[in-house]
Amino acid sequence: MAPISSLAARTPALAPGRLALLAPASIAPLPPAARYVLRVDPERVAGIGLTGGFDLSGPINSCRSTDAGLAARLGPDEWLLIARDADEAAGRAVADAFSGTHHSLVEAGHRNVGIAVAGAQATAVLNAGCALDLSDAAFPAGSATRTLLGKAEIVLIRPGTEHIYRVECWRSFANYVHGFLTEAALEFQAS
Structure with a gap:
């Protein structure tokens, strides 16, 4: 009988070199990253500071960055945690932090794909398919929300003051989202 291997290799949804420089x-x-969806009573989070290296202290529709990664609070009891790399140690640290507490921590690293949108027209490119007001006043640095881009659900994150956004989508929508953004950017290149 052939040996059984439990290691699964996943083909990237988007080729690493698929960069649209417009x-x-x-x-x-x-790049691939470990991602987790955490559901926990917000009262359990209040006042504990860093949890597994992630800062869960922000209000709804905000994100906080630490050395461990990014924590985007998407609802009253929901956070999307994105580790700096694909190492699963961050997830174990969060699970340990809530040990003995009623919570749900789901590994979503293979479900989601991240796409960076950056540049002077990044906001306009996103607004080609996203009806949110992404002005500095309405969507400032440290903002995160679940929304639609065209016909795909995404999580949109603006971690800093620069015009750099992180778009998280399900792998099955990655080609659509990447193509939509590339096509929108081409329109601004021509003008």
Whole structure:
């Protein structure tokens, strides 16, 4: 009988070299990362500071960055945690932090794909398919939300003050989302 291996290799949804460098905006797949969806009573989070290296202290529709990664609070009891790399140690640390507490921690690293949208026209490129007001006043640095881009559900994150956004989508929508963003950026390149 042939030996059984429990290691599964996943083909990237977007080729790593699939970079669209267009004058006003660039669209690029982000490297693989460990991602977790955490559901926990917000009262359990209040006042504990860092949890497994993630800062869960922000209000709804915000994100906080630490050395461990990014924590986007998407609902009253829901966070999307994105580790700096594909190492699963961050997830174990979060699970340990809530040990003995009623919570749900789901590994979503193979479900989601990250795409970076950056440049002077990044906001306009996103607004080609996203009806949110992405102005600095309405969607400032440290914002995160679940929304639609065209016909695909995404999580949109603006971690810093620069015009750099992180778009998280399900792998099955990755080609559509990347193509949509690239096509929108091409319109701004021509103008």
